[in-house]
Amino acid sequence: MKMSVQVFVSFLLTAAVVLAVSFLLILMVGxxxxxxxxxxxxxxxxxxxxxxxxxxxxxPLILAGLGVSVGxxxxxxxxxxxxxxxxxxxxxxxxxxxxxNLPAPFMIxxxxxxxxxxxxxxxxxxxxxxxxxxxxxxxNTIMLNYIAINLVGILVRTLLKDPSYPYPMSPMxxxxxxxxxxxxxxxxxxxxxxxLATAGGIHSLMFHTSAGFRMRAVGVNKRASLCAGIxxxxxxxxxxxxxxxxxxxxxxxxxxxxxxxxxEGISPSYGYLAIIVALLGGNRPLRIVFxxxxxxxxxxxxxxxxxxxGVPTSIASIIMGLLVVMILARKQLFRCKxx
Amino acid sequence: MEVTTLAAAxxxxxxxxxxATPIALAGLGETISEKSGVINIGVEAIMLSGAFFSFIGxxxxxxxLIGLLCGMAGGVAVSMVHALLSIRCKADQTxxxxxxxxxxxxxxxxxxxxxxxxxxxxxxxxxxxxxxxPILSRIPLIGEALFHQDxxxxxxxxxxxxxxxxxxxxxxxxxxxAVGENPRSADTVGIRVNRVxxxxxxxxxxxxxxxxxxxxxxxxxFFMENLTSGKGYIALVAVILGRRNPVGxxxxxxxxxxxxALQIRLQTMGTAIPSQAFTMLPYLVTIVVLxxxxxxxxxxxxxxxxxxRDKR
Numbered sequence: 001m002k003m004s005v006q007v008f009v010s011f012l013l014t015a016a017v018v019l020a021v022s023f024l025l026i027l028m029v030g031x032x033x034x035x036x037x038x039x040x041x042x043x044x045x046x047x048x049x050x051x052x053x054x055x056x057x058x059x060p061l062i063l064a065g066l067g068v069s070v071g072x073x074x075x076x077x078x079x080x081x082x083x084x085x086x087x088x089x090x091x092x093x094x095x096x097x098x099x100x101n102l103p104a105p106f107m108i109x110x111x112x113x114x115x116x117x118x119x120x121x122x123x124x125x126x127x128x129x130x131x132x133x134x135x136x137x138x139x140n141t142i143m144l145n146y147i148a149i150n151l152v153g154i155l156v157r158t159l160l161k162d163p164s165y166p167y168p169m170s171p172m173x174x175x176x177x178x179x180x181x182x183x184x185x186x187x188x189x190x191x192x193x194x195x196l197a198t199a200g201g202i203h204s205l206m207f208h209t210s211a212g213f214r215m216r217a218v219g220v221n222k223r224a225s226l227c228a229g230i231x232x233x234x235x236x237x238x239x240x241x242x243x244x245x246x247x248x249x250x251x252x253x254x255x256x257x258x259x260x261x262x263x264e265g266i267s268p269s270y271g272y273l274a275i276i277v278a279l280l281g282g283n284r285p286l287r288i289v290f291x292x293x294x295x296x297x298x299x300x301x302x303x304x305x306x307x308x309x310g311v312p313t314s315i316a317s318i319i320m321g322l323l324v325v326m327i328l329a330r331k332q333l334f335r336c337k338x339x
Numbered sequence: 340m341e342v343t344t345l346a347a348a349x350x351x352x353x354x355x356x357x358x359a360t361p362i363a364l365a366g367l368g369e370t371i372s373e374k375s376g377v378i379n380i381g382v383e384a385i386m387l388s389g390a391f392f393s394f395i396g397x398x399x400x401x402x403x404l405i406g407l408l409c410g411m412a413g414g415v416a417v418s419m420v421h422a423l424l425s426i427r428c429k430a431d432q433t434x435x436x437x438x439x440x441x442x443x444x445x446x447x448x449x450x451x452x453x454x455x456x457x458x459x460x461x462x463x464x465x466x467x468x469x470x471x472x473p474i475l476s477r478i479p480l481i482g483e484a485l486f487h488q489d490x491x492x493x494x495x496x497x498x499x500x501x502x503x504x505x506x507x508x509x510x511x512x513x514x515x516x517a518v519g520e521n522p523r524s525a526d527t528v529g530i531r532v533n534r535v536x537x538x539x540x541x542x543x544x545x546x547x548x549x550x551x552x553x554x555x556x557x558x559x560x561f562f563m564e565n566l567t568s569g570k571g572y573i574a575l576v577a578v579i580l581g582r583r584n585p586v587g588x589x590x591x592x593x594x595x596x597x598x599x600a601l602q603i604r605l606q607t608m609g610t611a612i613p614s615q616a617f618t619m620l621p622y623l624v625t626i627v628v629l630x631x632x633x634x635x636x637x638x639x640x641x642x643x644x645x646x647x648r649d650k651r
Contacts, residue, residue, distance in 0.1 A: 029453050077433050079380075133633045138380065138433055139579050140629070142572050143622040150622075153615035275437060312456070314448035314564070321442025325420070328430035328438065 014326045022319055026311055036309040043304020044297045050304070052186035056258070057296035058289075060085065060250040060270045062195040065277030065288045066202050067119075067246030072283050073206065074219040074239040076127060080141025081247040082271025083148030084122045088115035088251025090152060093160055093262035096173035104176040111177055112194075112252050119248015120241040122148060127240025131233040137240075145271065149264075156262055170262040179257040189257030196289065198246065203285040215239050247271060268299075276320055279327070295320065345479060351600060352484035357558070359589070359596030360495050361386070361550040365574035366581065366588040367498055368546030372418070374506070374583055375539035376519040376641040379421050380436030382547050383571025384443035388413035389551025391447040394562040395454075397464040397555075406464075406556055407549075414548020415541055417443060422540035426533050429645035440571070448564040466560040467491075491553045495589075498546070502585040515539065519639030522646040532646045550574065576625050582637050595621040 026036045044054050064081040071078035078084075092111040095102075102110065126140035153168070155161075162171040179190040206212035217225045218235040226232055254266050277295050281288030302316040365382050372379050379385070393410025397403060417439055424435040455462050469489050476486035485496075506512040517525040518535045526532050554570070555562055573595055580594070581587030602617035 025449060029449075029456075079433070079437070129629070129633075134638075135629060135633065136579070136638070138378075139575060140626065143576060143625055146569070146572075146622045147619055147626075150615040150619035154613045154619075157613040157615075272437070272441070275434075276441070279434060312449050312452040314445040314452070317441045317445025318449060319445075321438045321440070321445060324434065324438035325424065325442060328424050328435055329428045 010330050014323070014330060017326060018319055018323055021322060022315060025315055025318065026309070029311055031309045031311050036305050036311055039308025040301040040305045042308065043301045046304075048183065049186050050300070052183055052188040054293060054297045054300050055192050056187050056189070057299055058293045059189075059191040059195045059257070060254055060267070061274055061277050061292035061296055062192075062289055063198060063250035063253065064247040064270055064274035065281060065292050066195075066198055066285055067123075067243045067250070068274045068278040069281065069283040069285070069288055070202060070206070070215070070239050070246070071123070071243035072219070072278055074215045074236050075222075076130065076236055076240045076243060077138050078123060078126075078141055078240065078243045078247075079138055079275065080123055080126065080144050080244065080271070081250075081274045082267060082269060083141070083145035084119035084244040084247035085251035085254070085267050085271050086148040086152050087118040087122045087244075088248030089255045089262055089266055090148075090155060090160075090251075091115045091118035091248065092177060092252045092255050093155075093170050093173065096177040097160055097170060100174045102176060107174070107176040108179065108256060111256065112249055115248040115252030116245035117248070119251065120245035123244020123247070124237060124241045127237045127243075130240075131236035152262065153264055156264060160262055162261070168264060172261050173255070177256060178260055179253060181257075187258060189253075191253030191257040194249070194253060198249070199285045199289050202242075202246075206285065211238070247274065250274075273299075273320075276324060279324060349480050349483045351604065352481060353487065354600040354603075355593060355596045356484045356488060356492055357596075358599045359592040360492050361553045361558070361570055362574050362577050362595055363495050363499070363550075363589050363592035364491070364553065365547040365550035365571060366577035366592055367495075367502055367585060368414075368418075368543035368550070369574055369578045370581075370583045370585065370588055371502070371515070371539045371546070372543035373578060373642060374515050374519045374639060375536045376522065376639055376644065376646070377422065377425055377536050377540055377543075378432050378436070378643045379418065379540070379543060380433050380575065381417060381421055381439035381443075381571070382436075382543075382574045383567055383569070384436075384439040385414045385417045385544055385547030386551035386554070386567045386571045386574070387447050387565070388417045388443050389548030390555040390566050391451065391551075391562055393548075393552035394464060394555040398462060403467065403556070407552060410552030410555070411545045411548040414546075414551060415544030418540045418544030418547065419537075422537050425645060426536050426540075429647070432643045444565060447562075451562055451564065461561050461563075463561040464556065467557045489557050491549070491557055494549070499585045499589045506585065516639070519641055522641050526646070526648065532648075536646075547571070547574075573621065576621070580625050580628055583639075594624060598624070 023033055026033055043050055045051055064085060068078050068081055091114040095111050095114055122144050126137040129135040129140055130137040156168040156170055160170040162169055182188045182190060214230045215235045217230055218232050222232050255262060259266055273295055277288055277292045280291035298316050298319060302313045305311045306313045365386055369379060369382050389410040392413030393406045396409030397406035421435055421439055424430040425432045467489050469487055472486040476482045514530055514535060517530060518532050522532045551567065554566060577588050577591040577595060580591035598617060598620040602614055605617055606614045
């Protein structure tokens, strides 16, 4: 990949501005910069536990981020990863509650497939509405987010409620429906392996198969694709299915690896963060892994910074928002061409 | 018995109008912006910024007027960043709006904690009270809902009328539609496309900021992190549902407001049905309505497309 000096400098300046703003904010709350930086770093690489927490948070971000990127490739702007993630979580919980006696390897595999389908369903609806009828997928995916989140709220109080507790949550799922822990004292689970394997798989799909080529072609130029005999409708629908499906798998992994039951609010807006992850990763699967780890580190680090230096965690949202704004404005701000 | 039912219905309608007001205000702003061709997913950020700055304005000066101005300025600040990104930098408008949502969710919460993080009591401001319009407010059933409300409700209702006239009966409306439907033709006849779009974005900021101001200065009287909690997205829904017609947007906001008011009533009544079932209603209604609107699309042709004069 070629990168001109100008582009490189513009990236450096973007980083400098974001860093300068962060330091300014730290000073504004009356904290010291060295203390903040050390507690930030201690939070993400201070111990094995700290680093494992980054990977724990990166897992759903990688999966959902990959999903969002597949949608972006055909021009399907999937803002609904949040809802799709919850649908995946509902799928594994429903399976675990209503068919608790399935044998172990079959159970988790079925859960992943069902999670993919549930998430995919939540995204293929706006996909079809966009591809066939030209309705805005942005609005529909946002609305489906709210419907899914409320659906979780209803289910944990009714059909999937644990009768032995007064709280809105599902019963514990059987052990066969869980992902094994990787480094036992930490919360790291096999979900990260699924996420990494998926990144490899999506890379192959998008860049080494004709199906991936067709999807990318539709995203680049719909008219040219149509003239070349590539069905625009079918490819948008296919990409929306994969897009939501991967977010659904993220939900399955969160339940199977961390919570082992369905509760409300299992996602601290992973679905929205996934959009930023996909954007920073340039919709390329392998870079998405790194951008997901970066965003996860920012979150985990800022929590440690709040504990250690008294800087509110909302600094993480500011940094992310500013980063995207700067990237969008980069070409104008630094007058550089290309990329 | 008769009298109490009537009183309850009348109070319910009044609540519906109050719930609908911030959504309608922000929705009307977004309507102007979308008609000019700029889609702003960042309504949430506009409202949040409006709520925060109006709260700060009233809290520090005690003046309602300054609070209003601060709220509108806060909204305009967000919408102008979005305008710069989408018009000048020709950035993807969906991504820009989303980034602004993150940025202002963080910023307002950060600044709020910085100012008040150490105080143990929730800082509050006096809320603006309802004004009763004599005689008219005694009309049974709808009197309370329409004529015993705070100034924001009256402003919102007036704006629906003003914007309807502006959109469909004046030259300005024609210009706005032209810029959103076919910017090249508009440019050819001498309309400054980007200037119209900047103005439309500013109007979006003012109205969205007012929507947020309403939440802080009338509904709650305090500020907290993520105070809007998705109202901005609901405003976007109202715009689609109302098909970018001011009266339609108001009706959509009323439907959503009714669902909200109903949900609060049912929660306090303690039914067996989880309240989420009612919270979900407006979104379900929207999707169903959108199904019916298939084939009758009325999106401005140039929605989300930056205008480039030197390109064909």
